[in-house]
Amino acid sequence: MSLTADAITKQFVKDDSAVVALREFSLDIEQGSFVTLLGRSGCGKSTLLNMLAGLTEPSSGEIRYHARRLDGPETSIGYLTQHDTLMPWRDVLRNVEMPLEIRGTDARQRREIALELIKRVGLSGFEKHYPRELSGGMRRRASLARMLAGAPETLLMDEPFGALDAQLRTELQEELLRLWQGSGQTVVFVTHDIEEALMLGDRVVVLGSLGAILLDREITLTRPRSADDLRVDPEFVSLHRELAGALKEAVS
Numbered sequence: 419m420s421l422t423a424d425a426i427t428k429q430f431v432k433d434d435s436a437v438v439a440l441r442e443f444s445l446d447i448e449q450g451s452f453v454t455l456l457g458r459s460g461c462g463k464s465t466l467l468n469m470l471a472g473l474t475e476p477s478s479g480e481i482r483y484h485a486r487r488l489d490g491p492e493t494s495i496g497y498l499t500q501h502d503t504l505m506p507w508r509d510v511l512r513n514v515e516m517p518l519e520i521r522g523t524d525a526r527q528r529r530e531i532a533l534e535l536i537k538r539v540g541l542s543g544f545e546k547h548y549p550r551e552l553s554g555g556m557r558r559r560a561s562l563a564r565m566l567a568g569a570p571e572t573l574l575m576d577e578p579f580g581a582l583d584a585q586l587r588t589e590l591q592e593e594l595l596r597l598w599q600g601s602g603q604t605v606v607f608v609t610h611d612i613e614e615a616l617m618l619g620d621r622v623v624v625l626g627s628l629g630a631i632l633l634d635r636e637i638t639l640t641r642p643r644s645a646d647d648l649r650v651d652p653e654f655v656s657l658h659r660e661l662a663g664a665l666k667e668a669v670s
């Protein structure tokens with residue numbers, strides 16, 4: 419297993435009272451797999467990703483990365499948070515180049531890789547723009563390109579495409595799959611969109627309140643997947659119904 423959550427509970431203390439975000443949550447994530455975590459707002463998805471990224475410690479239980487207890491951030495784990503973390507004083511190109519700079523990649527190669535990724539996320543022409551000169555969706559795409567530039571072994575993504583229009587979202591989902599396929603990278607992708615979860619995942623884990631696992635389903639839809647073909651695929655339609663049913667359970 420590449421990444422394991424072993425009976426983790428997380429509680430936050432606020433004004434003398436405790437808020438439990440996750441209770442006794444366990445999950446094994448296999449190396450090279452694409453796992454989507456599907457759940458309604460507030461069920462603890464971001465809290466879980468923060469712990470898988472080593473940014474927050476569980477109150478009890480442990481996270482293991484390659485069978486070793488994770489006790490802080492790792493350079494081989496890339497995390498695309500819900501918040502914007504682009505450097506405001508760097509333009510798009512220099513933001514995307516940053517992980518390569520840190521790794522000591524030479525300037526010419528750095529530029530080449532960054533420009534290619536900027537193109538893949540549809541931001542060609544905006545290389546010299548600063549984050550404040552971009553729309554929210556464009557900033558998300560720049561952040562995605564920056565994360566991919568680091569070529570992390572494990573990618574944690576928290577609703578990366580939530581703010582994008584439907585067309586762009588589909589394009590980026592397909593692009594992400596193209597980049598991931600054959601890369602051997604492990605992806606944990608959080609969403610509350612059933613179609614997105616099915617379009618991307620090898621496995622969809624549906625979370626209920628306090629991170630209870632309502633359904634853990636292997637997805638064998640053939641790859642490469644395209645949104646247009648999937649929508650009329652009977653297997654997709656039946657999985658969609660099954661996941662929607664599980665999500666409904668989350669509130670009943």
Ligand SMILES: Nc1ncnc2c1ncn2[C@@H]1O[C@H](COP(=O)(O)OP(=O)(O)OP(=O)(O)O)[C@@H](O)[C@H]1O
Nearest residue numbers: 430432437438439458459460461462463464465466
């Ligand atoms: N720093 C914090 N302090 C106190 N409570 C917190 C903190 N972070 C999260 N929580 C609480 O933990 C619960 C889970 O929050 P979390 O952000 O993980 O949910 P989520 O599933 O990611 O939601 P969304 O889909 O809306 O982003 C919520 O009840 C939230 O109020």
